[in-house]
Amino acid sequence: MQATTRRAGQTPLEAIRGDRGSAALFGYLFVAPLILWLVITIALPLVYSVFLSFTDIGVVGTEGAFIGLDNYRRIVAEPEFRAAFVRSLVWAFGGGLVQIVLAFAAALTLNQAFRGQRFARTWIILSWIVPTIVIAIMWRWMLNATFGIVNYLITHLGLSAVPIDFLGTPQWAMPTLVLINAWRWFPFLALLILAGLQTIPEEYYQAAQIDGAGPVKRFFSITLPLLQPVLYVTGLIGTLWAFNIFDLIWLMTQGGPVSATETLPVLIYDRAFNGFALGEASTISVLLALFLLIYSVVFIRFVPAGETEGGVL
Amino acid sequence: MGTDQQMTKSLATGHSRRRVLQGAAALAMAAPMLRAARTMAQEKVQLVLWHMEQPPNRVQQFQKVLDAFNASQDGIEVKQQVQNWEDIYQKATSAIQAGRQPDLLFTIPDFTTAIKQTGAVQPVEDLVDAIAADHKFLEPAVQPYRYEDHTWAVPLYGMVQLLWYRKDMFEAAGLGRDAPKDWDQLREYAEKLTADGKFGIGITSSKHLYTDQEFYSFMITNGGKHLFAEDGKVDFDTPNNVKTLAFYKELSKFSPPGSSSWTWAEPQALLNTGQLAMAIEKGQFLGPFEEQSGRPAEDLGAAPIPWPPDGERGSIYYSNGVMLLSDDQAKRDATGEFLKFLFQPDTYAEFLLAEPGLFLPVTEDGDSPAWRQSPVLAKYPDAVDLLVEQSKYGYLFGFTRDKINPGIGQISAENMLAQVVQMAIVQDQTPEEAVAAGQKMMEAAAASVQPSS
Amino acid sequence: MARGVRRGLFALLVVGILAIVVVPFLWILLASFQPNRLLIQPSPRFSLAEMGLSNYENLQQAAQYFTYLRNSAVVALFSTLISLILAVLAAYSVYRLDYRGRQTLLRLLLITYVFPGVLLLIPLYQIFGRLNLIDNLLSLVIVNVTFAAPFCVWLLRGFFGAIPEGIEEAAALDGAGRMRILLTMIVPLTAPGLAATAIYTFILSWTEYMFASAFIIDETRKTLPVGLGAFIAQYYVDWGILAAAAIATAAPVVILFAFVGRYFVRGLTAGSGK
Structure with a gap:
């Protein structure tokens, strides 16, 4: 790489940061590899998917005819699609709420000084570092209606007279999966929040305490606003991640029973590979992506990002 | 590759x-x-x-x-x-x-x-x-x-599927060592065997190929082997199939909790641990029976799936x-x-x-x-x-006629028979409603596929 | 006295939170040493006398565990390396250099998460098919980088923001080039962040299931989660061997985390510490 030369009258810092032309050149140059990578692996396939959504292609690997917006008209009116969309909302936002509450509880706790703090901070993340398939096997066994420990405890503690088939009854399956997913993800979120908590200077709390603010008031007037940057990104990316989760649901219930856990990604997969309707599956994918895009734009537009160093996000 | x-x-x-x-x-x-x-x-x-x-x-x-x-x-x-x-x-x-x-x-x-x-x-x-x-x-x-x-x-x-049962459990319940002969007796046995945390018969209701298979075997025994009429149209919504589903739902009362999320393994595991007296499955019950149940081979009973008086012997x-x-x-x-x-x-x-x-x-x-x-x-x-012997009475849904409706691929891949069972048992719809909904679903599948040229 | 009670309650809270996460794993760990016969009893009954490694022995016979392990390691290492390089370059650009459009770029990066993985499955399969990358571990590396790198950029935000400007100033005085500044000053200064980022990518790659199950066909190229996935939904589900398989799949990443986990946590928390 060439050395940056300092022009006359420039401070050294200007030479490196203020020189907009050079900054822009290197800026684009350095970010280019990643952007290029994403264009090839996301943008190109996306274009192809949009194309497929205008065709009536059935089995993967066969030919389809161009049918314009027919798929879109049909899918939007379809009860299965609408139900799956609602389920996706419950899955992402309902699950998000549970995660946030758990994560805050964990983060506030781990932010205290205590013996074993480092150990606790490291190992709380266990459920997140383990492959999904392990989570699925573990919970399927523990929740088994005949020989699972959870039902054993429930029936012996008198919480329910009969075992509950958590994954086999429609009213239980979704809440159960939401909780398992929350259980899986809240530690990661807790660590991000913990990271944010550490940026808040202790003096703020001391000053507030002198002013007579109680713990609740301190939480809402200091902690929450100053955590804004972290919550902003987790609110955005976390939601996008949640919407697109496929493997846990597929490995636990395959969308069942009676479609009770069939969120949009599950519907897409099922439609493409078991329903032999690749065109329709692509249409649902595109609709989901559109929805998430609108969600993101609205989010970025209206949710304050909070003050951070190094830019908005 | x-x-x-x-x-x-x-x-x-x-x-x-x-x-x-x-x-x-x-x-x-x-x-x-x-x-x-x-x-x-x-x-x-x-x-x-x-x-x-x-x-x-x-x-x-x-x-x-x-x-x-x-x-x-x-x-x-x-x-x-x-x-x-x-x-x-x-x-x-x-x-x-x-x-x-x-x-x-x-x-x-x-x-x-x-x-x-x-x-x-x-x-x-x-x-x-x-x-x-x-x-x-x-x-x-x-x-x-x-x-x-x-x-x-x-x-x-x-x-091919048979009715598998635990002769020792039958004896303990005072039922002798012989299998039930017809639907009424099957129901009676299932009820009698359901006691003390044990269950009479495994009736699966998961969205799984196993449910397709078990329910279809019952359909055959009650005159429902043809999923399509001779003209190739879906012929699922019949009085016989409604009756079969009602019977299947009735039997599911004597099936262990969790039957609605079963895969291949559970009924066999439960039969082998003595928690389940009867199950309808294919021949893989033989291999591990003695080791897993701790019982002699003679205690594993096998019989054709019982059929109603006006029905016929059969299995998937x-x-x-x-x-x-x-x-x-x-x-x-x-x-x-x-x-x-x-x-x-x-x-x-x-x-x-x-x-x-x-x-x-x-x-x-x-x-x-x-x-x-x-x-x-x-x-x-x-x-x-x-x-x-049972193989001679075997059929497969969608393949009982000379001409094959290609929609059967989707009907099977989406486990539509199992979905009908789920509607009746898990969602507690009436057998009439569930069978009618199944008919619609299958018609849609049959219509979406053009016969390949 | 009140202080003691409060400390007691707090300890209980810490233990409670940890227990929620850890206890299920201990349960399945225990199960993996038990014969299946005991695991399918209506009331859970573990037997010390029957503790044994038979499930692991059976697993070892049934699955090419070490082949899967090696594949997973190869995929995770290459994914991490590439992701790290791309993310550091991009983070330096969007967080340290001032130019028009960088905010937009930043948003574009994060918006990549808008697209469902399932949506990309079919077209990527075709593209990789044409490039002869199906049934090749490289395809998994490519996909993992795509899904890890954008978030890695964000993870590095705090670290790049925390570097005092004077440092670059001093370097610029020496006439150092940007690449050299990046390599010799920024990278060392952001080391904890890089560690956290690397570990994040490694774990993401290690746990990835959907693409690995679609793109890999041959037994000798399966990753650990997919290899284990083949055990689910068989005619005989043997919970003993499944428990052993679950533990064997989780163990490598847990052991790794025992060594590097604190860098991950410290990295995450240190970055925004300024």
Whole structure:
């Protein structure tokens, strides 16, 4: 790489940061590899998917005819699609709420000084570092209606007279999966929040305490606003991640029973590979992506990002 | 198809320099395999075989047969790759689209109709005829693959369902050691056996192939074997099927909690631990019974699935076969050689014993002493007789007529029979509602697929 | 006295939170040493006398565990390396250099998460099919980088923001080039962040299931989660061997985390510590 030369009258810092032309050149140059990578692996396939959504292609690997917006008209009116969309909302936002509450509880706790703090901070993340398939096997066994420990405890503690088939009854399956997913993800979120908590200077709390603010008031007037940057990104990316989760649901219930856990990604997969309707599956994918895009734009537009160093996000 | 394979092929045909260059990045990781490929005899025909028989004992037994074949000549090498029923539709279709399909793919009739739409499935009537010259096939095994003027798979093994029951549990409940004879008695027994944390009969209601199979067997016993009318229209919403579903729902009261999320394993596990007295399943109950239950072989009862007074004996019957997905003549010839080897009665017995009792012979001379007198089957001579006998009363939904509605591929892939069962049992709809909804669903599936030309 | 009670309650809270996460794993760990016969009893009954490794022995016979392990390690290492390089370059650009459009770029990066993985499955399969990358570990590396790198950029935000400007100033005085500044000053200064980012990518790659199950066909190239996935939904589900398989799949990443986990946590928390 060439050395940056300092022009006359420039401070050294200007030479490196203020020189907009050079900054822009290197800026684009350095970010280019990643952007290029994403264009090839996301943008190109996306274009192809949009194309497929205008065709009536059935089995993967066969030919389809161009049918314009027919798929879109049909899918939007379809009860299965609408139900799956609602389920996706419950899955992402309902699950998000549970995660946030758990994560805050964990983060506030781990932010205290205590013996074993480092150990606790490291190992709380266990459920997140383990492959999904392990989570699925573990919970399927523990929740088994005949020989699972959870039902054993429930029936012996008198919480329910009969075992509950958590994954086999429609009213239980979704809440159960939401909780398992929350259980899986809240530690990661807790660590991000913990990271944010550490940026808040202790003096703020001391000053507030002198002013007579109680713990609740301190939480809402200091902690929450100053955590804004972290919550902003987790609110955005976390939601996008949640919407697109496929493997846990597929490995636990395959969308069942009676479609009770069939969120949009599950519907897409099922439609493409078991329903032999690749065109329709692509249409649902595109609709989901559109929805998430609108969600993101609205989010970025209206949710304050909070003050951070190094830019908005 | 493996990289090594690809390389061998490239080197052999000499035309894929470009492909090799394109894969240069991939090569960095595959260098050792390339070396291995070079040392291989280049003129050998490689056959890649995909199957979905995952349990380790089956894979090992298959390998034994393949090793024997590979050692028996030097022109052909067959290699197995194990897949999942759960995602084989996605894997197979994607692989075909990318031109990476296996040469041979195990199948069941409805899977064939689905994969056939990709155009990759080759007619194999010549291979079937060549084998039939020495080893006559049972007609029910070939029939579901024969349509549109061709035969689309070579049958390999049959599967059929029986009523399995614990004779010791029957005795303890004062029911003697004989199986129930008809529906009324089945219901009565199931109720009597449901007590003290034990359950009378396993009635699965999950969205799973197992539910399709168990419910369809009941449909057959009550005159519902034809899913399509003679004119090819969906004929599911019949008074008989409503009655069958009502009976199935009634029986589900005597099934353990969790039946609505069952897969293959649970009923067998529960029967073996003595928590379940009866279950309807295929022949895999024989192998592990003594070890897992701690009871002698005589305590495992087997009987035809009971039927109502005006009904008939019957069971679902799967003819499992193998499809040829390569249009290469050398591979076709090699497949013929391989199958010829496989169907020799002694080799075939080895192959069927990959799962004793589950895999039933599809050739007349396949019901051989070598098969019957194997360690597991020799302990259950009556059950083996019954399994072989029951095959004669076997049907498969969607394949009971001469003409096959290609919509059956989707009906099966989406487990529509199981969905109907779920509506009735899990969602507590009336049998009439559930069957009517099923009719609609199946009509939509049948309409969405044009008969392939 | 009140202080003691409060400390007691707090300890209980810490233990409670940890227990929620850890206890299920201990349960399945225990199960993996038990014969299946005991695991399918209606009331859970573990037997010390029957503790044994038979499930692991059976697993070892049934699955090519070490082959899967090696594949997973190869995929995770390459994914991490590439992701790290791309993310550091991009983070330096969007967080340290001032130019028009960088905010937009930043948003574009994060918006990549808008597209469902399932949506990309089919087209990527075709593209990789054409490039001869199906059934090749490289395809998994490519996909993992796509899904890890954008978030990695964000993870590095705090670290790049925390570097005092004077440092670059001093370097610029010496006439150092940007690449050299990046390599010799920024990279060392952001080391904890890089560690956290690397570990994040490694774990993401290690746990990835959907693409690995679609793109990999041959037994000898399966990753650990997919290899284990083949055990689910068989005719005989043997919970003993499944428990052993689950533990064997989780163990490598847990052991790794025992060594590097604190860098991950410290990295995450240190970055925004300024």
